[in-house]
Amino acid sequence: MELCLLFQKKTWYQFIIERVKRLVIPLVFGVLVIVPPQVYYEEYIEQSSFFKVLPEIVLQNKVNHLWFIEQLFVLSLLFIPIILLMNSNKRFLVYNFMSNWSQRFEIFSWVVILIILRVFSKFYFPSNSNSLTNLSTLLFYAFFFFSGIVIAKNQNIWLLLQKNRRKNLFLAFISTVVFYVYYFIPTDVISPFLSLQHRWNLWYIVCCLVSWGVIISILGYSSVYLNNKSKVLSKLNEAVYPFYILHQTVIIIFGYYIINNDLTLIIKLILLLISSFFTIGVIYIFFIKPFKLIRFLFGMKNR
Structure with missing residues (x-):
């Protein structure tokens, strides 16, 4: 959803530069600094000691979480034509179709x-790997990416999400059961x-029902109860990205x-839960948030 708003203020070239800053820099920093400790504790x-095997770990180029x-980042680049379309007058064709x-x-x-998408792509790419070469995973998340673009500026769909939030929550609950x-x-x-193939297909179907049901329920309730400006919400939103980057390494240690x-x-x-959350919070508050360079490495905007 954020991408449509970015494209209103930037050219496609500026958009790519912004994506590199917000995504590629933290990814490279994470692969070199954040991921190696968890690989060390896992393997x-x-x-041996951490620093002795660090070069070997870094050369593995693991992205882990x-x-x-x-x-x-890849989806952001692939969807540039769609985002441009959704910011043009032709977007109303898509909006009207999806709204109806x-x-x-x-x-x-x-x-x-x-x-x-899930069932057919899994037939050809059955792996659960999150690698970019695994098209079943890429297409799965591409659906949510595209849905976010369509929903972002479509007021009719937002109203439907709010109106049907209880029904969607019920469907999400039934799907989870x-x-x-x-x-x-x-x-x-x-x-x-x-x-075996039919059992897997049923599993994919159930997983899709839960995933979509939970997401639209969250969107519906959030648009009702979290749609007002809040300093607390703003600060929590800023902290989400560093928390995500740090969480798996801290939890594993x-x-x-x-x-x-x-x-x-x-x-x-x-x-x-307590030790990892407290540690991440301390790292964020005292070692990430105050410093411009560290904020940059974690993909945060300037203060």
């Missing part, structure tokens, strides 16, 4: 497109009736030491 901690930034469809069949029905029922059904119960303690699972989870 090397019992073999930062795959999302990598895909977001949503009024007639509900916004939840968009999930049909997602299901078709079906998701967990299907997840916990023993394989030998359904295998006599469905082939704390998790490594917490998991080996003789404590109950629930205590371990609570300790991990």
Whole structure:
């Protein structure tokens, strides 16, 4: 959604420069600095010291949880023609079509497109890898990317999201129940009736229903209750990106030491939640937020 607003103020060239600053710089910084500690704790901690194996880890060029930034940058470039279209007068053709469809069949029905994309792409690219070469994953997120572009400036769809937020939440809840029922059904119960491919297709369908249902529910409720200017919301929004970049590394480091303690699972989870959240918060407040260079490396805007 942010992209449509950016294109109103920038040329496509300026847009690409902005995407490089906000996405590529944090990605490169993350691969060189943020990801190596988690790779060390996952694979090397019992073999050698961190700094001794650091060059080897860096050369692996692993993105780990930062795959999302990598895909977001690629999608941003691929969708430039669509964003330009949505900022032109021709956007009303798309807006009217999607608005009429949503009024007639509900916004939840968009999930049909997602299901078709998911099932057919998974047939040719069954891997769960988040690599850019795995088109089943790229197309899955491309659907949400495109949906955000369509929804961003379409007031009719926003009104429908608000109006049907309770219905969408109910559908998301039902989809989630079906998701967990299907997840916990023993394989030998359904295998006599469905082939492996059909079972996977059902899984993809259920996952699509949950994903889309949850997202449109959040959008509907957020547009009602979080649509006012708020200093707190503004500060939290600014902190989201650094928290995302840091979270997996911090969780893995704390998790490594917490998991080996003789404590109950629930205590371990609570300790991990508190320690990781507190640590990320301290890093953000004292070592990222105040400094211009560090903010730049984490993809944050100037203060």
